[in-house]
Amino acid sequence: MSSPAITVGATIEPTYFGPIKIEHLSRYASASGDFNKIHTDLDAAREVGLPGIIAHGMLSAGLLAERAVQFMKPWQEEWKLHSFQTRFKGMVFLEDTVGLSGAVKSVSEEGLRLDLVAKNQRGETVTTATAMYRKN
Amino acid sequence: MEADLKSREHSKSSVSSEVITADRIRAFCDALGAECSSSDRDCVAPPTFLTCFRQGELELLDSIGLKLQNVLHGEQFYEFESDIRAGDEVSIQTELTNVLDKKGGSGRLCFLSLETLFSVKGNVVAKSKTTIVVREKGAA
Numbered sequence: 603m604s605s606p607a608i609t610v611g612a613t614i615e616p617t618y619f620g621p622i623k624i625e626h627l628s629r630y631a632s633a634s635g636d637f638n639k640i641h642t643d644l645d646a647a648r649e650v651g652l653p654g655i656i657a658h659g660m661l662s663a664g665l666l667a668e669r670a671v672q673f674m675k676p677w678q679e680e681w682k683l684h685s686f687q688t689r690f691k692g693m694v695f696l697e698d699t700v701g702l703s704g705a706v707k708s709v710s711e712e713g714l715r716l717d718l719v720a721k722n723q724r725g726e727t728v729t730t731a732t733a734m735y736r737k738n
Numbered sequence: 739m740e741a742d743l744k745s746r747e748h749s750k751s752s753v754s755s756e757v758i759t760a761d762r763i764r765a766f767c768d769a770l771g772a773e774c775s776s777s778d779r780d781c782v783a784p785p786t787f788l789t790c791f792r793q794g795e796l797e798l799l800d801s802i803g804l805k806l807q808n809v810l811h812g813e814q815f816y817e818f819e820s821d822i823r824a825g826d827e828v829s830i831q832t833e834l835t836n837v838l839d840k841k842g843g844s845g846r847l848c849f850l851s852l853e854t855l856f857s858v859k860g861n862v863v864a865k866s867k868t869t870i871v872v873r874e875k876g877a878a
Contacts, residue, residue, distance in 0.1 A: 633769035667785035668772040687815040
C-alpha cells in the first residue's frame with residue numbers, strides 16, 4: 603500500500619525539545635565534535651560578550667532535520683532528500699525550550715519543498731530550514 | 739580586513755579522511771533524541787551528520803587567524819548525492835569560495851563562504867556550504 607499523495611499545506615505539528623540543559627549540550631558537543639566552550643562554559647560565553655551559554659546552532663538544525671525525516675517517512679520510497687538549508691536567526695539559551703514545526707510549501711514533478719521553523723518559548727524564531735526533496 | 743581575507747579566496751584545506759562508524763551515527767542521533775536504525779549495515783547518517791567533519795573549515799579559519807568562538811555561524815547548506823552509511827570512508831576538503839564585505843548598521847561585517855566536498859571512493863556523496871559572519875572587531 604502506498605501512502606496518500608503528499609500535498610501543499612500538510613503540516614508538521616509542533617513538538618518540543620527542552621528545557622535545554624547543560625547535559626544536552628555536552629552530549630551534542632561530544633557527538634558532533636563541536637567543543638566550542640561557549641556552549642558549555644559560562645565564563646567562556648561571557649568572555650566573547652554573550653549573556654549566557656548558548657546552544658549549538660546545529661543542534662536546532664539537527665532537530666529540524668529529524669522532524670523532516672520523521673514526517674517524510676511514509677513517502678521515503680517516493681521522495682528523497684536532496685538538500686537541507688538552515689539559517690540561524692536567533693540564539694537558543696540554556697533552559698530555553700524550542701518548538702519544532704513545519705509545512706509543505708510546494709509539490710511538483712520537479713520536487714517537494716518542506717519549510718521548517720524552530721521557535722523559543724517566547725515565540726521568537728531562532729532557526730529556519732528548508733528541506734528539498736526529489737522524486738526517487 | 740576584507741582586503742586580507744579577499745586575497746585568501748579559493749584557498750583550500752588539506753584533504754582529510756574519516757571512516758564513518760555506526761557508533762558515531764548512533765551517538766549523533768542520541769544527542770538529537772532521534773530515531774536511528776539499529777543494525778550496523780543499515781545505519782544511514784542523518785541529514786546534518788556531516789557537521790561532525792568541520793576540520794577543513796577549522797583549518798582554513800585558523801589559517802586566516804579566526805577563532806570559532808569569535809565568528810557567527812550564519813547559514814548551513816547541504817546537498818546530497820547519495821546516502822552516507824556506516825563503513826564509508828569519506829574524504830573531506832574545504833575551499834574558501836567567497837569573501838563578501840558588507841556595511842551593516844553596527845559596523846562592517848564580512849561573510850565567508852566555505853564549501854566542502856565529501857567523497858567516497860572518488861565519488862562526491864555530499865556538498866556543504868557554510869556561511870560564517872565575522873564582525874570587524876572579531877577579526878584577528
